[in-house]
Amino acid sequence: MCGKCSPYLDFAAAYCAGRGLRLTAPRAQVLGIVVEAGKPITAYEALAVLGQQVKNPKPPTVYRALDFLQQAGLVHRIESLNAYVACHGGHDHHSSQFLICDDCGTVQEVESGPLDKAIGDTTEKMGFVSGHWSAEIHGSCKKCQG
Numbered sequence: 001m002c003g004k005c006s007p008y009l010d011f012a013a014a015y016c017a018g019r020g021l022r023l024t025a026p027r028a029q030v031l032g033i034v035v036e037a038g039k040p041i042t043a044y045e046a047l048a049v050l051g052q053q054v055k056n057p058k059p060p061t062v063y064r065a066l067d068f069l070q071q072a073g074l075v076h077r078i079e080s081l082n083a084y085v086a087c088h089g090g091h092d093h094h095s096s097q098f099l100i101c102d103d104c105g106t107v108q109e110v111e112s113g114p115l116d117k118a119i120g121d122t123t124e125k126m127g128f129v130s131g132h133w134s135a136e137i138h139g140s141c142k143k144c145q146g
Ligand SMILES: [Zn+2]
Pocket: 076, 086, 087, 088, 089, 090, 091, 093, 096, 109
């Protein structure tokens, strides 16, 4: 466990407890792996890392843990990369916007109030009840443009 993920895991444990969610040991372990990765990580890569920590982890353990973490709002799935990132927002948000750098692979989670409102207005006009939505914006980050 690194210095970066232990405060996050402490927070996640309290967050889950407050919502009646069970952050079991395998779930916490998988969350630690996603946080530590620092960039999008696939379920397959997470399984490989878990394999260095425990003997012969079962793939469904990782998939189920990622499902749970995603529903809890602690990790997000980046559809276009088929990978997961730790949430660094408020966890309760129904929309996610990601800035994905195609050069270095980093992903920044951002919150756009105006975009959120525009989508909300549009869905409301259509009589559509929206659940969760995300925007994945590919491009080049500030660092990579230098
Ligand atoms: Zn988030």
